[in-house]
Amino acid sequence: MANYYATARSNYFAVKDETAFRKWADGLNLTILGPGHRNKVADGVDRFGITPDEFDEGGWPNFRHNEETDEDDDDFDLADELAAHLADDEVAILMEVGNEKLRYLTGTALAINNKGETVSVNLESIYEAAGVLGCNITAAEY
Numbered sequence: 001m002a003n004y005y006a007t008a009r010s011n012y013f014a015v016k017d018e019t020a021f022r023k024w025a026d027g028l029n030l031t032i033l034g035p036g037h038r039n040k041v042a043d044g045v046d047r048f049g050i051t052p053d054e055f056d057e058g059g060w061p062n063f064r065h066n067e068e069t070d071e072d073d074d075d076f077d078l079a080d081e082l083a084a085h086l087a088d089d090e091v092a093i094l095m096e097v098g099n100e101k102l103r104y105l106t107g108t109a110l111a112i113n114n115k116g117e118t119v120s121v122n123l124e125s126i127y128e129a130a131g132v133l134g135c136n137i138t139a140a141e142y
Contacts, residue, residue, distance in 0.1 A: 006059035006098030006106075009033070012047035014087040016114075021048065021085045028061050028078075029053040045087075060096055079112045086114035104141040 012034055015021040025032050033049035052060055066074045082092055090113065097107040107123035130137050 002101040002103060003057060004059070004098055004100045005057050006096050008058060008060050008094065008096035009051040010049045010095070011091075011093040012049045013090045013092045014045045014047050015085045015090075016087050017085070018046070018048075024081065024085060025050055028064060030061075047090075050082075057098075059098060060094060079110055079118055080116060083112050083114055083116040086112070088114055090114060102142070 010033075022032060030050045030052055033051060035046035035048055052058060060078050062075060062078065064074045064076055079094065082094075086092055092112050094110045094112070095108070097105070099105045105123065108120065109122075110118055110120045112118045127137055127139070
């Protein structure tokens with residue numbers, strides 16, 4: 001059986017409290033990128049990106065280590081927690097692409113604001129969109 005491996009990163013976004021954001025990211029083994037891209041944003045506000053540490057096959061975390069039980073069993077919603085750190089009018093984009101050898105490829109992108117509102121897309125949506133081109137559409141997997 002093959003393992004799933006992913007690569008993930010975010011865009012750059014402003015946060016309400018840099019110290020609290022860094023503590024949160026550190027607790028989830030997220031690497032902080034930046035502050036960066038000041039020259040692309042006219043307001044000069046520090047913006048940060050995040051990427052998962054690669055020890056967990058590179059995908060976004062969805063559980064955290066429970067110190068009491070010494071298990072990785074505390075599920076959480078990364079987007080919900082990140083939303084609490086975002087400054088007003090900022091939108092974080094979380095992208096992930098992955099594969100299990102050539103058995104299948106995946107790709108997702110999730111946008112979230114500080115109110116917890118989200119929009120998402122994934123590579124699987126191409127099958128439905130391709131329906132207007134013809135009816136013989138097979139999956140890109142085995």
